[in-house]
Structures are given as structure tokens and as C-alpha cells.
Amino acid sequence: MVQAIQLKTNQDYQFDQKLKIQRTGQFLRNLLLYSFLTVMAFVVIVPFYWMLNVSFQSSNEVLNSLNVSFFPKVFSPQNYTNVFLYSSAAQGNIDFSRYLFNTVLVAFFTTLGGTLFSILVAFALARLNFKGRDFIFTVLLATMMIPGEMLVISNFVTVSRLGWVNANNAGSYLAVIIPFLVSIFHIYLLRQTFKQIPNELYYAAKVDGCTDFKYLWKVMVPMAKSSIVTIVILRIMGTWNAYIWQDIVANEKYKLVTTWLRSSFVDLADTGSGRVLTNYQMAATVIVTVPLLLLFIFFRKYIMSGVSRSGVKG
Amino acid sequence: MLDHKRDLKAWLYLILPLFLLTIFTFYPLIKTFLISLFSEYNALTDDFGRYFDFYAYTAIFNDRFFTNALTNTLVIVFVSVPVSTVLALLIAVSLNSIKPLQKIFQTIFFIPYVTNALAIGMVFNVMFSHPLVGGVAAEGLINTLFQTAIDWVGPTATVERWRTVVLIYTIWSALPFKILVFIGGLQNISKQYYDAAKIDAAPKWKVMTRITIPLLSPIISYILITSFIGSFKAYESVLSVVGTVGRSLDRNRWTAVAYVYDKIGISGLDINNVSYYSRGAAAAVVLFFIIMIFTFLNLYISKKTVHY
Numbered sequence: 340m341v342q343a344i345q346l347k348t349n350q351d352y353q354f355d356q357k358l359k360i361q362r363t364g365q366f367l368r369n370l371l372l373y374s375f376l377t378v379m380a381f382v383v384i385v386p387f388y389w390m391l392n393v394s395f396q397s398s399n400e401v402l403n404s405l406n407v408s409f410f411p412k413v414f415s416p417q418n419y420t421n422v423f424l425y426s427s428a429a430q431g432n433i434d435f436s437r438y439l440f441n442t443v444l445v446a447f448f449t450t451l452g453g454t455l456f457s458i459l460v461a462f463a464l465a466r467l468n469f470k471g472r473d474f475i476f477t478v479l480l481a482t483m484m485i486p487g488e489m490l491v492i493s494n495f496v497t498v499s500r501l502g503w504v505n506a507n508n509a510g511s512y513l514a515v516i517i518p519f520l521v522s523i524f525h526i527y528l529l530r531q532t533f534k535q536i537p538n539e540l541y542y543a544a545k546v547d548g549c550t551d552f553k554y555l556w557k558v559m560v561p562m563a564k565s566s567i568v569t570i571v572i573l574r575i576m577g578t579w580n581a582y583i584w585q586d587i588v589a590n591e592k593y594k595l596v597t598t599w600l601r602s603s604f605v606d607l608a609d610t611g612s613g614r615v616l617t618n619y620q621m622a623a624t625v626i627v628t629v630p631l632l633l634l635f636i637f638f639r640k641y642i643m644s645g646v647s648r649s650g651v652k653g
Numbered sequence: 654m655l656d657h658k659r660d661l662k663a664w665l666y667l668i669l670p671l672f673l674l675t676i677f678t679f680y681p682l683i684k685t686f687l688i689s690l691f692s693e694y695n696a697l698t699d700d701f702g703r704y705f706d707f708y709a710y711t712a713i714f715n716d717r718f719f720t721n722a723l724t725n726t727l728v729i730v731f732v733s734v735p736v737s738t739v740l741a742l743l744i745a746v747s748l749n750s751i752k753p754l755q756k757i758f759q760t761i762f763f764i765p766y767v768t769n770a771l772a773i774g775m776v777f778n779v780m781f782s783h784p785l786v787g788g789v790a791a792e793g794l795i796n797t798l799f800q801t802a803i804d805w806v807g808p809t810a811t812v813e814r815w816r817t818v819v820l821i822y823t824i825w826s827a828l829p830f831k832i833l834v835f836i837g838g839l840q841n842i843s844k845q846y847y848d849a850a851k852i853d854a855a856p857k858w859k860v861m862t863r864i865t866i867p868l869l870s871p872i873i874s875y876i877l878i879t880s881f882i883g884s885f886k887a888y889e890s891v892l893s894v895v896g897t898v899g900r901s902l903d904r905n906r907w908t909a910v911a912y913v914y915d916k917i918g919i920s921g922l923d924i925n926n927v928s929y930y931s932r933g934a935a936a937a938v939v940l941f942f943i944i945m946i947f948t949f950l951n952l953y954i955s956k957k958t959v960h961y
Contacts, residue, residue: 368857372747373754379744380761383828387764389794390776402790406797456670469663470656475671482678484948486886488910489941492688492933493681495917496696518677521670551662580769582889586900587917597771603898614790617779624772635767642767643833 390628394418394621401618418622422604425619430602431591435626438599445515445585445595446578452520453574454567460521461529462555466541476530483523491584494518504588511593515585519577525570528645532566533559569645572638579631600627689934692927696920702928709931710939712923713912719936722907725891728816729908730884733823738876740824741831746865748832749839759836766829774893777822781805781894806895808903815895815906822894823887831876838872839865874955881947885940886910909940 393401397413426434463469464476498504503514536559544554560567582597589595604619635642688694692709693702713719748758765773782793783804796802804810805818842865850860866873888910896902902911916933923929 369751372751376744376747376751376758379740380758382825383761383765385794386773386776386780386825389780390773393779400791404791407791407793456673459666460670463663463666467659467663467666469660472663475667478679479674482682484945485678485682486882486941486944488886488913489685489937490678490681491913492917492930492937493684494677496684496699496930497676497681499696500699517673521673521678523674523678526670576767580771582771583900583914587914597769598899600769600771600775601893601899617782617790620775621779624769624775627769627772631767631769632764 390621390624393618394625396618398616398618401616402614415618418618419626422619422622422626425602425604427602427605430594430598433592435596435599437592438594438596441512441589441593442578442595445512446575448512448516449520449578450571450574452516453522453525454570456521457525457529457570458555458560458567460526461533462551462559464526465530465533466555466559467551479523479526483527490518495588498588505590507590507592511589514588515581515593515595518584525573528570529563529566532563536562565641565644568638569641572634572641573645576631576634576642579627596627600624685934685937688931689938690931692931693922694928694931694934696928696930708925708927709935712925712927713932713935713939716932718904718907719909719912719932721905722909722912722936723939725816725907726885726887726909729819729823729887729891730881732820733827734877734880734884736820737824737827738831738873738880741828741876742835742869742873744828745832745835745839746861748836762832763829765826766833768826770826770889771893773826774822774890777818777825777894778806781818783807785809808897810895812905819891819894823884823890826890827880831880834872834876835869838869842868871955874951878948878951878955881951882944885944885947888914909936913937913940 392409392411393407395411395414395416395418396408397411397415398418400408400412423435426432464472464479495504498514498518501510501513503510505511506514540558541554544558549557578595580597581595582601585595586598586601600623604616604623605614687701689709690705690707691701692706692712693704694700695702744762748755748762751758780794781796782790783796783802783806784790784792785804785807791797792802793805795805803814805814846864846868847860850864855863887908891906891908891911892900892902895906900914907915913933913936916929916936919929921929923932
């Protein structure tokens with residue numbers, strides 16, 4: 340009897356020991372996981388913190404100290420108003436409001452035109468029967484893989500022969516908008532959504548005497564709303580982030596916010612040295628970044644579905 | 654008759670968008686090939702010239718700045734893509750295996766998901782900044798932190814240094830999208846496999862190499878293909894981190910795409926009678942073929958190794 344109890348406690352002891360090892364193992368594993376994640380999270384966050392930190396530092400601080408400080412010594416929110424009003428002779432003396440106006444205008448027309456064209460083409464390819472449909476679809480699929488950089492040289496020649504390059508009129512807008520108005524990827528995205536709408540709806544509508552065009556706007560578009568919202572958001576983001584093409588073709592007065600972001604922001608009070616005001620630069624990056632973050636917070640679902648299907652942003 | 658009318662209606666939907674696509678996508682695609690082959694192409698008159706040859710290609714491969722641009726591009730592709738993919742995979746697996754704080758970590762990792770490549774690149778430029786003359790401006794974060802005075806991104810930065818910063822930035826910016834896709838993939842793996850492994854008392858690393866990675870392989874190959882293609886087109890990231898103002902970027906820091914864009918707007922011929930546009934077009938064609946080869950290679954390899 341005593342022996343049996345002895346044996347049992349012995350077993351318990353061994354079991355406890357095993358459990359202990361397992362628990363420490365688990366603890367160590369968790370420690371490793373959490374420290375790894377914390378370090379990586381820190382790395383991800385630091386640039387954002389740094390952007391805000393420098394953007395609130397005074398000009399005196401960024402120019403006349405040996406080392407940058409980790410917190411603004413003199414909290415200077417006026418950087419933001421100064422950067423809004425900043426203009427340089429090299430960039431045609433225009434300020435942020437003009438760049439923003441250009442961006443909004445270009446975004447409006449590219450979004451409107453691009454979405455409309457995507458809807459029309461996607462509808463024709465998904466719903467209508469006509470000769471050459473499969474051929475067109477195959478050609479579109481094949482060209483979807485082609486990098487846009489392949490086209491810029493010829494497109495530049497085309498828009499410059501149309502007289503749009505560096506035009507001091509609406510031509511600059513056209514040069515920025517027209518070449519990228521139709522997106523094959525957006526057509527493809529929408530066609531896939533339209534394909535999922537059952538054929539029976541179409542036949543029922545036909546029986547009721549509904550025209551194709553009416554069917555598209557009354558039935559298909561409302562049903563594909565989420566894909567259309569995704570396209571609209573991708574378009575807006577694309578315009579907000581567009582840089583090189585518009586910077587090459589547009590006249591100074593017709594460029595977009597990214598051009599403003601890349602402007603020099605040199606010290607105006609002290610033109611002789613032309614030192615770059617990094618606090619202004621960072622205030623500008625905050626102004627460009629915040630709308631994107633807001634868009635992401637409110638339309639996360641749409642943005643993610645759009646980006647994950649294309650593998651590219653914007 | 655009815656067929657004819659039906660076709661006509663369908664073309665009404667297509668005519669305008671297809672017209673634009675023809676002018677700005679199909680036509681330039683063929684034209685770029687032609688410009689690259691007619692080495693005396695004149696952009697101002699849009700005249701192809703008399704010479705149909707490969708001079709533009711020999712010109713760019715003899716151009717130090719083009720081969721250098723290709724090297725820069727390949728360094729970005731072959732370092733940043735594997736490193737960011739492995740890091741993202743590790744982060745995704747770690748995120749997936751913790752319970753407390755998971756949501757907070759996830760939110761932090763998704764923050765850079767939609768950012769402006771130029772804007773955050775400029776932040777990296779400021780973080781690694783260094784005044785050319787001491788005391789003219791403050792040292793950046795990295796130099797302050799490590800008590801150094803190294804030029805990382807400025808005009809006197811060495812190749813290794815500026816490339817390091819560009820790589821850090823490209824890896825950093827590639828993480829969120831990859832983490833997100835991997836997390837989605839991990840959550841789609843059936844719990845059954847892990848339960849079976851638990852019963853067999855399989856060690857953690859074996860679960861990772863025998864269950865998680867094989868079942869995730871279609872997603873890994875998708876990520877690899879898209880990010881290889883994306884990094885071959887790197888330009889804005891390099892421009893914003895190691896460029897100066899506007900579009901000005903040191904010629905030694907060009908990527909292949911930067912080389913193409915640089916040739917836009919330079920009319921006329923170089924000393925070897927090759928037009929700059931032909932050079933740019935040839936560079937674009939080379940880039941196009943590299944991307945195509947990689948895409949097909951990736952597809953081929955993934956067909957052989959991906960486990961469904």
C-alpha cells in the first residue's frame with residue numbers, strides 16, 4: 340500500500356517535471372515570438388514617428404543643431420501653414436492649393452472616364468454576344484502583363500505631337516489624363532464580377548422588354564457596386580500617387596501634388612545658402628500621407644480586394 | 654441582318670475605349686519595338702529614318718550607365734524580394750500563432766499598406782541624412798543614434814551605403830502587402846493538419862516545413878512572381894531615397910526604368926548616330942524581355958514545385 344502511494348507520487352513528480360519543461364518551452368517560444376514581433380513593429384512605426392517628429396521641429400532646430408533631436412524642442416505647427424504657402428520661382432510660383440486643384444481635377448476626370456469605360460467594355464465582354472468578342476478579350480488579357488514603362492517613349496511622342504506636352508492650357512491635363520484613361524486591369528476586374536451575375540436575370544429583363552443599356556445601369560451596376568467602388572478608389576489613389584509621367588508631360592502650372600512634394604523647400608529667409616528645410620519636407624509628406632491613411636481606414640475592404648488581385652498598388 | 658445589328662450595338666459600347674487603347678497601348682507597344690530597331694529615329698518629326706539595325710542595343714550595352722542601371726535593378730530584385738518574402742512569412746506565422754495583442758500587432762503591420770512611395774522614401778532620406786559640411790544642418794536619425802557622421806544617401810555616399818538604404822526601404826515598403834496575403838493564406842489552411850501533427854507530437858519546425866510552407870506554396874509563388882515584376886520596375890523608391898530635388902537622380906544610381914525615362918525629351922543623335930529615343934526604347938524592350946522571362950520561369954518552377 341505504502342509502496343503504491345510512493346510510486347504514484349513519483350509518477351506525479353515525473354509528470355509535473357515534464358509539464359514544467361513544456362511550460363518553460365512554451366514561455367520561451369512566446370517570449371521569442373513577442374520580441375520578434377515587437378522589434379518588427381517598431382521598425383515599421385519608426386519612419387512614421389520620424390516624419391511627424393521632424394515636421395513639428397522649428398527651422399532653427401533642423402538647420403542649426405549638430406544632431407537631430409528625438410522630440411521637437413520648439414513645437415512648430417506653423418510649418419504646415421508655411422508649407423501650404425510655399426512656392427518657388429523654379430516651379431512657376433504656384434503653391435499647394437494649385438497643385439491640389441490640379442490633382443482633384445485630374446482625379447475626377449480619370450475616375451469618371453476610366454470607371455465609365457471599364458463598365459461599358461466589361462459589360463460588352465461579359466454579357467453581349469458579338470463577333471470578335473473572344474478575340475478582343477484574349478488581346479486584352481495578353482496586354483495586361485505588359486509593363487507600362489514599355490509604352491512611355493511612344494506615348495510621349497504621341498502626346499507631344501498632339502501639342503499637349505508642357506502646354507500652358509488644358510492640353511497639359513489631357514496629356515496626364517488621356518493615355519491612362521482605359522485600364523485593362525479594371526476592365527478585367529469588372530468583367531469577372533459581371534460574369535457572376537446569373538444569366539436568368541438578363542433573360543427575365545429581356546422578356547420584360549428591357550434594353551441592354553437599361554439592364555446594365557439598373558441591374559448590373561448596382562449588383563457590382565463593390566467592384567466599382569474598388570475601381571474608383573484605386574483610380575483616386577493612382578492619381579494621388581502619380582508622379583513621373585505627369586511631371587514629364589505637364590506644364591509647371593498643371594502638375595500634381597507629388598511634384599509639390601518633391602519641390603526643394605529651401606530656406607526662403609536665407610536664400611544665399613539654399614539649405615533644405617527638412618521640417619517643411621516632412622510636413623509635406625505628412626500632408627500627402629494622411630489622406631491615404633484616411634482612405635485606407637474607411638475603405639480598407641475595397642482597397643485590399645483591389646490590390647490583392649492586381650499585386651500592385653494604385 | 655439581326656446579327657449585324659446586334660454586333661453594331663456591341664461595338665457602340667467598345668468603340669471609344671478600344672480607340673484609346675489602340676492609340677495609347679497597342680500602337681505604342683509595336684512602335685517601341687520599331688523605334689528601338691530604327692536607330693536614327695527622329696522624335697520631333699516622328700520619322701523612323703533609313704537604318705534598321707541593332708545599333709541601339711549595342712549602344713546601350715556599351716553604355717556604362719545602362720549596365721550599371723541594370724546592376725542596380727538586379728541588386729534590388731534579388732535582395733529585396735527574397736528578404737522581404739522571408740521576413741513577411743516569419744511575421745505572418747508569428748502573428749498567426751499568438752493570441753493576446755494579435756489585433757494591435759496586425760494593425761501596426763498594415764499601416765504602411767497604402768502609402769505614397771515618394772513620401773515615405775523621403776522620410777528614409779531624412780532619417781539617413783548627413784550634412785555635407787558639418788554644422789550646416791543636423792545629422793539624421795541614424796547618424797545621431799550611432800554617433801557617426803556617415804553619408805548614407807547624399808552625393809558622397811558610397812555605392813554600398815546608398816544601396817543598403819534603398820534596400821532597407823524597398824524591403825520595408827514591401828512587407829505589409831506580403832504579410833496580409835500570407836495571413837490570408839494561413840487562415841485558409843485547414844486546422845485538421847495541425848491537429849494531426851499534434852497527435853503525432855511533431856516538432857514545431859517540422860510542422861512549419863512539412864505542413865505550413867507546402868500548403869502555402871501557391872501563395873508564396875504568387876507573391877514571388879508579382880514582387881519580382883514589381884521590383885524590376887523600381888524607380889520612384891530609389892529616386893525618393895537617394896535623389897535630390899524633383900526628378901534629379903545621380904546617373905550612377907539609375908535603375909533600368911530611370912534610364913528609359915531619362916531618354917524622353919532628348920531629341921537628336923549621340924556620337925555614334927544612335928538616337929536617344931532609340932536607346933530608351935531599346936532599354937524598355939530589354940526590360941520587357943527580362944520581365945517576361947522571369948514571369949515564365951516563375952510560372953514554370955511553381956508548376957513543378959507548388960503543392961496544392
